[in-house]
Amino acid sequence: MKKEKKVFVMGKVYTITETNTSEIEKAVQEDLDAYVGKDKVEFKLCTLGNVVAMFFNRPLEYSTLGADPRESIIGEDALIITGDRYNGFIMPSPLPPMPYLGHIIYNLEQSDFLEIYKESAKRLGASKIKDAWLEINPGSIILRVQTK
Numbered sequence: 001m002k003k004e005k006k007v008f009v010m011g012k013v014y015t016i017t018e019t020n021t022s023e024i025e026k027a028v029q030e031d032l033d034a035y036v037g038k039d040k041v042e043f044k045l046c047t048l049g050n051v052v053a054m055f056f057n058r059p060l061e062y063s064t065l066g067a068d069p070r071e072s073i074i075g076e077d078a079l080i081i082t083g084d085r086y087n088g089f090i091m092p093s094p095l096p097p098m099p100y101l102g103h104i105i106y107n108l109e110q111s112d113f114l115e116i117y118k119e120s121a122k123r124l125g126a127s128k129i130k131d132a133w134l135e136i137n138p139g140s141i142i143l144r145v146q147t148k
Contacts, residue, residue, distance in 0.1 A: 005147050007052050008121035010035070011083025016052065021045050032056075035079075035086045050130075050147045056080055057140045067107045069136035075106035077141050078113055082120065093119035110134050117143075 005016040010031045014024045028043045044055040056077070062069040075098045078084070084091045093116050098106045118129045127147040135142040 004127075005047065005050070005052060006125065006127045007054070007145060008117070008124050008126040009054055009081065009083070011086050011089035013121075013124050013126045016045075016047060021047070031083065031086065032080060035083070036076075041080055052145045052147065054081070054143045054145075055140055056142070059139055061138045062136060065105045065107075067105070071110055072107040073110050073113045073134060073136065073141070075108065077136070078108055081141070081143055082117065091116065091120040092123035121145075 006013050007016060010028050012027075012031075014027070016024065025043055025045050028045070032041045032043055033039075040058060042055075042057040044057065046053040046055070058080075060074075060077075062072070062074065065074060067074050075095075078095055079086075082091055082095070083089050084095055095113075095116055096108065114132045114134070118132055121127075121129060129145055130148045131146040133144050135144070
Protein backbone atom coordinates (compact mmCIF):
# COMPACT_ATOMS: atom_id res chain seq x y z
CA MET A 1 0.00 0.00 0.00
CA LYS A 2 1.32 3.41 -0.96
CA LYS A 3 1.76 5.99 1.74
CA GLU A 4 -0.74 8.80 1.29
CA LYS A 5 0.51 12.30 0.58
CA LYS A 6 -1.00 15.32 2.24
CA VAL A 7 -0.14 18.68 0.77
CA PHE A 8 -0.78 22.22 2.02
CA VAL A 9 -2.02 24.75 -0.54
CA MET A 10 -4.36 27.77 -0.40
CA GLY A 11 -5.10 27.48 3.31
CA LYS A 12 -6.01 23.79 3.34
CA VAL A 13 -4.38 20.37 3.54
CA TYR A 14 -5.44 17.97 0.79
CA THR A 15 -4.89 14.22 0.77
CA ILE A 16 -3.69 13.17 -2.67
CA THR A 17 -4.78 9.83 -4.09
CA GLU A 18 -4.34 8.36 -7.56
CA THR A 19 -7.85 9.43 -8.53
CA ASN A 20 -8.54 12.78 -6.87
CA THR A 21 -6.02 15.16 -8.49
CA SER A 22 -8.67 16.83 -10.64
CA GLU A 23 -10.95 17.28 -7.60
CA ILE A 24 -8.12 19.01 -5.69
CA GLU A 25 -7.33 21.19 -8.72
CA LYS A 26 -10.99 22.21 -8.96
CA ALA A 27 -11.25 23.05 -5.23
CA VAL A 28 -8.02 25.07 -5.21
CA GLN A 29 -9.02 26.82 -8.45
CA GLU A 30 -12.36 27.87 -6.94
CA ASP A 31 -10.56 29.32 -3.91
CA LEU A 32 -8.01 31.12 -6.12
CA ASP A 33 -10.80 32.60 -8.27
CA ALA A 34 -12.55 33.89 -5.15
CA TYR A 35 -9.27 35.21 -3.65
CA VAL A 36 -7.63 36.97 -6.60
CA GLY A 37 -10.33 37.04 -9.27
CA LYS A 38 -11.51 34.66 -11.97
CA ASP A 39 -9.00 33.81 -14.71
CA LYS A 40 -6.07 35.53 -12.94
CA VAL A 41 -4.29 32.34 -11.80
CA GLU A 42 -4.65 28.81 -13.17
CA PHE A 43 -3.76 25.97 -10.77
CA LYS A 44 -2.44 22.54 -11.78
CA LEU A 45 -1.22 19.68 -9.61
CA CYS A 46 1.21 16.92 -10.60
CA THR A 47 2.70 14.05 -8.63
CA LEU A 48 5.64 11.85 -9.48
CA GLY A 49 6.79 9.43 -6.82
CA ASN A 50 7.20 11.38 -3.61
CA VAL A 51 7.30 14.79 -5.33
CA VAL A 52 4.21 16.98 -5.61
CA ALA A 53 4.39 19.91 -8.03
CA MET A 54 1.92 22.77 -7.71
CA PHE A 55 1.73 25.03 -10.75
CA PHE A 56 0.31 28.53 -10.41
CA ASN A 57 0.11 29.84 -13.96
CA ARG A 58 -0.13 33.62 -14.08
CA PRO A 59 1.51 36.23 -16.31
CA LEU A 60 4.01 38.16 -14.20
CA GLU A 61 7.54 39.31 -14.94
CA TYR A 62 9.62 39.60 -11.77
CA SER A 63 12.26 41.81 -13.40
CA THR A 64 9.68 44.61 -13.78
CA LEU A 65 9.05 44.37 -10.03
CA GLY A 66 12.66 44.61 -8.93
CA ALA A 67 12.71 41.00 -7.76
CA ASP A 68 15.13 38.21 -8.61
CA PRO A 69 13.12 35.06 -9.47
CA ARG A 70 16.08 32.88 -8.45
CA GLU A 71 16.21 34.22 -4.90
CA SER A 72 13.00 36.10 -4.09
CA ILE A 73 9.27 35.55 -4.10
CA ILE A 74 6.87 38.49 -4.18
CA GLY A 75 4.22 38.79 -1.50
CA GLU A 76 1.32 38.16 -3.88
CA ASP A 77 2.80 34.82 -4.97
CA ALA A 78 3.40 33.82 -1.35
CA LEU A 79 -0.26 34.55 -0.62
CA ILE A 80 -1.66 32.59 -3.58
CA ILE A 81 0.40 29.54 -2.61
CA THR A 82 -0.46 29.60 1.08
CA GLY A 83 -3.91 31.19 1.07
CA ASP A 84 -2.79 33.38 3.98
CA ARG A 85 -5.51 35.96 4.77
CA TYR A 86 -8.12 34.17 2.61
CA ASN A 87 -11.42 33.53 4.42
CA GLY A 88 -9.77 34.33 7.75
CA PHE A 89 -7.01 31.73 7.38
CA ILE A 90 -3.75 32.72 9.09
CA MET A 91 -0.70 30.52 8.68
CA PRO A 92 0.47 28.85 11.91
CA SER A 93 4.01 29.99 11.13
CA PRO A 94 3.20 33.48 9.84
CA LEU A 95 4.65 35.27 6.87
CA PRO A 96 6.41 38.52 7.78
CA PRO A 97 4.09 41.54 7.94
CA MET A 98 3.54 42.91 4.45
CA PRO A 99 2.57 46.43 3.51
CA TYR A 100 -0.84 46.89 1.92
CA LEU A 101 -0.59 44.83 -1.23
CA GLY A 102 -1.33 46.51 -4.52
CA HIS A 103 0.66 49.68 -3.90
CA ILE A 104 4.00 48.40 -2.65
CA ILE A 105 5.77 45.33 -4.02
CA TYR A 106 6.98 43.17 -1.15
CA ASN A 107 9.77 40.66 -1.76
CA LEU A 108 10.63 37.77 0.52
CA GLU A 109 13.69 35.55 0.26
CA GLN A 110 12.70 32.16 -1.15
CA SER A 111 14.61 30.35 1.60
CA ASP A 112 12.62 32.25 4.27
CA PHE A 113 9.32 31.59 2.49
CA LEU A 114 10.06 27.87 2.13
CA GLU A 115 10.93 27.49 5.83
CA ILE A 116 7.69 29.26 6.81
CA TYR A 117 5.74 27.11 4.33
CA LYS A 118 7.28 23.86 5.64
CA GLU A 119 6.67 24.77 9.28
CA SER A 120 3.04 25.74 8.58
CA ALA A 121 2.47 22.56 6.56
CA LYS A 122 3.83 20.49 9.47
CA ARG A 123 1.60 22.26 12.01
CA LEU A 124 -1.45 21.82 9.76
CA GLY A 125 -0.91 18.06 9.42
CA ALA A 126 0.52 17.83 5.89
CA SER A 127 3.02 15.10 5.02
CA LYS A 128 6.53 15.58 6.34
CA ILE A 129 8.57 17.55 3.82
CA LYS A 130 12.07 16.37 2.97
CA ASP A 131 12.70 19.26 0.55
CA ALA A 132 10.83 22.07 -1.16
CA TRP A 133 11.88 24.41 -3.94
CA LEU A 134 10.45 27.10 -6.19
CA GLU A 135 10.76 27.74 -9.89
CA ILE A 136 9.60 31.19 -10.93
CA ASN A 137 9.08 32.04 -14.60
CA PRO A 138 7.28 34.93 -16.34
CA GLY A 139 4.22 32.71 -16.88
CA SER A 140 4.18 30.61 -13.71
CA ILE A 141 5.41 29.85 -10.25
CA ILE A 142 5.95 26.20 -9.40
CA LEU A 143 6.29 24.89 -5.87
CA ARG A 144 7.72 21.39 -5.69
CA VAL A 145 7.49 19.50 -2.42
CA GLN A 146 9.33 16.25 -1.79
CA THR A 147 7.69 14.27 0.99
CA LYS A 148 9.49 11.85 3.30
